[in-house]
Amino acid sequence: MRGGSFALLLALAMPAHAERARDLGIPFEGTPGKLNAITDVPGVEVGQVTLVSGEGPLVVGKGPVRSGVTAIFPRGRADGRPVYGGHFDLNGNGEMTGIAYMQDFGVIYGPIGISNTNAIGQVYAGIQQWSQRRFGHAGFPVVAETWDGWLNDIEGFHITSETAIAALEAAKGGPVAEGAVGGGTGMQCFGFKGGIGTASRRVKIADKNYTVGVLVQCNTGDRAVLRIAGVPVGREIGQRWIPCYDPRLAPADKQPRCSGEARAGHMPGDRGSIIIIVGTDAPLMPVQLGRVAKRAAMGLARLGSYSGNGSGDLIAAFSTAAAEPNHPDQAAPTPIAPVPSAAIDGLFEATVEATEEAIVNALTAARTMTGADGYRLFALPHDELRAIMKRYGRLEGPAR
Amino acid sequence: MRGGSFALLLALAMPAHAERARDLGIPFEGTPGKLNAITDVPGVEVGQVTLVSGEGPLVVGKGPVRSGVTAIFPRGRADGRPVYGGHFDLNGNGEMTGIAYMQDFGVIYGPIGISNTNAIGQVYAGIQQWSQRRFGHAGFPVVAETWDGWLNDIEGFHITSETAIAALEAAKGGPVAEGAVGGGTGMQCFGFKGGIGTASRRVKIADKNYTVGVLVQCNTGDRAVLRIAGVPVGREIGQRWIPCYDPRLAPADKQPRCSGEARAGHMPGDRGSIIIIVGTDAPLMPVQLGRVAKRAAMGLARLGSYSGNGSGDLIAAFSTAAAEPNHPDQAAPTPIAPVPSAAIDGLFEATVEATEEAIVNALTAARTMTGADGYRLFALPHDELRAIMKRYGRLEGPAR
Amino acid sequence: MRGGSFALLLALAMPAHAERARDLGIPFEGTPGKLNAITDVPGVEVGQVTLVSGEGPLVVGKGPVRSGVTAIFPRGRADGRPVYGGHFDLNGNGEMTGIAYMQDFGVIYGPIGISNTNAIGQVYAGIQQWSQRRFGHAGFPVVAETWDGWLNDIEGFHITSETAIAALEAAKGGPVAEGAVGGGTGMQCFGFKGGIGTASRRVKIADKNYTVGVLVQCNTGDRAVLRIAGVPVGREIGQRWIPCYDPRLAPADKQPRCSGEARAGHMPGDRGSIIIIVGTDAPLMPVQLGRVAKRAAMGLARLGSYSGNGSGDLIAAFSTAAAEPNHPDQAAPTPIAPVPSAAIDGLFEATVEATEEAIVNALTAARTMTGADGYRLFALPHDELRAIMKRYGRLEGPAR
């Protein structure tokens, strides 16, 4: 399949507001930025490549392929300077590279790449090659992953360094496609089709306006505990719409099987993972960005998650306010007047809120997808969601 | 005031089920232990000393006093052996001693003490003195704090090592008093009267039954974001019942002032702190207990918290299954067959759930209290709470 | 004994250069400051209280007492503002408070206190009381300890909050007394009499001059591995001058016994602990101070240490360049233009060198001391040391 003729679909800018959670009437706190996306943070650019090809039985190395790469540039594609960064490891059943550099230097060095578990190496290689050519240094990029092996032939290693470079080249500001795109293409979120989601919040600190933006690749979550805006949506939907295999395509041991109408079965617990990237233009020191990263975990917790053992829940946060003074060529450091700790609460609250909304956006944006062995991941049904929210007095906003 | 005649009230076993959250119909997930308390974990003992004396204007060193100490023995008062432990620093605006020992040895060495911020030293001293006499070694106890200076003359340093020792001596199994008792006496939780809360969950792993118990000292939380069982209770109650100063007693700059009927005003953001102690009899290695500790932060997040800058949110977790083999006298280690990581999810979920419930218990158990300068912290009004929960379709359980 | 009539000796400014390592011809790298002490860092003040009273058999609560407190003010006694700080836990068999605050805020909040293991609580209490009175906030002080129970009646808890306050009040700039003074009074270092040691280095970064100062309380070390300036001094001295008990005073099971001339016996391995405090006036962010703290561990390693299990080896580092902007009253943060990482090596090297020299200074400054049960800790014999250094071609400096 590698080198074959499958379609490399550069994600088009989808009508970004069509299927977003707040358009469905889900209530959230706080004031989003213009796009309600991580790209509301000035300078942030996102590039995504989506690989969707083949259908039918899984043949390792052949497909079907449901995967991709999402790339994030904290200061845009043209700026190779590192930024201050911090991280938080909520549950380390996953990979995030660049941790030592974040830990000791408080710096994210290069674009960030997110893809599937078996693509870490190729995405790392692609980013280093591209950065070396562009900026003369390869850096220690932050590359993270979640596992898409339900829908995708992950053992076929279809993501290459070229896929990663294409994602880097596609980076731009503006609306960010959500759902089954980029690194999120094959992902499963609380037992529904998931993937990429984003959101942002405006924060005013001492008369200055800042933005906090979050992008998630959601592949985590136990259906049974899913809360949306506090409502026990997972319990209400229960075992309906659970993922299933096409009985005509999948080996007999792959359960449950899809039937004509029954979509009931036993939904497994918390599997998969979530990667959360937080960006802001507020000037923050590394130690403060580590604190911001911890708040993203609290946003995930609002969804009811207990961060299951199988879930690699890893978070990185960056501030675009200062370019890091580490590079040897730079004679002088960029001075930084960090947000005083006593004024940081707005950024914390924004991070929690934007993370919560970004995850719900990943759920509402994604559409039902069928992949390897006819495995089908259903989209969270919007009408049911709205009906449940209404029943619990939590439906807001304009009727559709 | 120190050495004076104020009452040292050994906390009596209150009717522990009278004002607990689930008795009010608040819904929670999971199956609690018999007492729904940390003492459901076999061997765990809790001792509390409550200091309430004086009223009227604050006179530093004189009072009024609204404070105390809560002590927790992982393996009971008679067992001086350390246990495996882990910790998590969600927001380090506070003190928890014993961190280096937890970090490097994975061990909690001695009883745990919780009190007010300015009592750290005296509680530490008291535990060491007591442990030295009892067990021949002073240990490196875990002592943690939250700030009760609204209600209490905290600058008067009324807690002494003797207060701490009295708490140790009072330790016992059975029901745990909640609300304004022990270290929680003067605490404020989401702008209501808070303090001590506890809860537990039963977990079955491979045919074995374990218990996870949580005890919190809740002095944290921004009223505006308070969610209970997912319901935006804080937003609904808004600025009613906010804490206020008695205008006849307090200096003019202390705001807001209590008035005959108005209890409205501007509620400040997230201040104070929360200490969370998690115990279990499941055999866990230190690295696993650190992971459990992180889940307690997710329980706090369910309340809507963003762990504000001013809040010292510190968590320790222990397993009673193995006594630590570190002490020099011990020739051989206690072998440990830890719960396999792949089976640990039940403990994670239990920790999140029990933490959530313990915090709500701290709120529902506490009664309105008036302290220094006539500062009044109102109890979360149960009827309003029930009405709100009902409005959002989240009231469960038997009618009272 | 507490409240009794033993002598509270305020440490006099000893002739600070009399017995220092480099005066004995021990070679070190780098350029020390004027005093070769942590007080070369502008603003740093050190106060020490030394308690020496009683002799003869140990009677718990009576004595003999060989202990004390050493206090360090990063910005002097008159300045209550916190400073940026970082820490490193090389071996967590000990206590250092304030870790959560250093971890999350990158700040040391209050004066630093060092004493014996069982004095943690009282020193913490004393610092909080003093800070509350002086500055209106108690802070989360860094209090650390090492165990002096060989020479000292440590179980008698002779250090009180008043002892700590006396150390705070004694703080001043200028020469720092070394050896058996302050918190180091009863300490044992590589099987010799140890205690307090200090040293400093000058560092030039981009035409600016900075100072790195180190103060250690050395109670650690396995005699067998002791290297001084790379020379295997411990192996050369071997089992001579090992600590011993007076056979007329000590119970029979306390070994080895001092004899008329034999001072040979079996020296135990690495016990005790070391606390290392690093200060600098170079502007460093918290993340950089954590890195500096790790270099102090490398200085210890030069002595041959393997940081034994029984040794609590804990390090804190601070920068006096910026007052921390955290306190609520402070509207605006202090801007910080940190040393660029690419220029930080001089500070790292200075930290390693000054730590190495401070430990040797603790050894050379201390004099033979006899304490509880007639336990005698011999000073590292200067003549033997010089002879060994000469034999290995490592004796430098003027002849005495």
Added chain:
Amino acid sequence: MRGGSFALLLALAMPAHAERARDLGIPFEGTPGKLNAITDVPGVEVGQVTLVSGEGPLVVGKGPVRSGVTAIFPRGRADGRPVYGGHFDLNGNGEMTGIAYMQDFGVIYGPIGISNTNAIGQVYAGIQQWSQRRFGHAGFPVVAETWDGWLNDIEGFHITSETAIAALEAAKGGPVAEGAVGGGTGMQCFGFKGGIGTASRRVKIADKNYTVGVLVQCNTGDRAVLRIAGVPVGREIGQRWIPCYDPRLAPADKQPRCSGEARAGHMPGDRGSIIIIVGTDAPLMPVQLGRVAKRAAMGLARLGSYSGNGSGDLIAAFSTAAAEPNHPDQAAPTPIAPVPSAAIDGLFEATVEATEEAIVNALTAARTMTGADGYRLFALPHDELRAIMKRYGRLEGPAR
């Protein structure tokens, strides 16, 4: 050059004792295992691939190539089960993958790969591909790097996933080639030719014999501070034998230039990095392995290192005693009776000693190498080294 005809040299088992430090009379403490190599730890296998091709001017993508891959299997190539592991980040100017998994699970999952900075991605990809095929899961391998861009066309990205797989396939027990082999091929250590070095120690704990083995890839170190067995070798050799460029091949700005006899010049400070892998068959919990990892940093410190800013000094440690019970298929955990902390000192001391010796072995084993632009890295001259050691009374062992 990629895909070209350069020689892929599978490292032959060199006469492993020919040029080792202790054969030159350098004194070390402790008792090595039979091979004095990491492979003395039962089950450990090492595979190395060395790429040496081309000479002359650097042409990016063409060469010259001086690089390779070193792979380590904790339990041998046939055993895909993860092992308990820990890590320590001494200076995070580098990449080590797998940190989140080590941090939270205390586990190293898959073979370990070490190569050059720009090969991280390809080595990661190669290990995942190989592991997926062999064991059915790709794991989260520990992949680490140091920068060989002085001798090697590192920007040409000559290491591919196939190179990594060849190193995995070459893994075996027995003697380990040292010096300019495998990942260490192009490395520079204290300004001399460096690379791979290894050593081991025997440790007896409670009548059981264990082995600690260390493997380093040494590319770090400031010549000026180099100490060998405590002797200031770097200062003695000074600026002789410093690396230089062939004036006929290198651009004029590359300094210093090699001249007929002068090898003097200005040696830069601490650049490059060091990766240290520690293995043992002693049963250790993850928290204990993290402590072991910190001791490796103390071994590096004995060489005089201050872990310069430019040096990525990263350490991982594993225990082969227990296979990790995490994998979902495994119903029951492997019970572990860890070494009691009170008996762990022998392992700490062994780690310090073996790390010190492994680094010196990397120096003594390597031979002078010339690479890109005629850059020449001189071997540490054995005769000079012996002469210096003798002058300082530190030459031991049989004359050669």
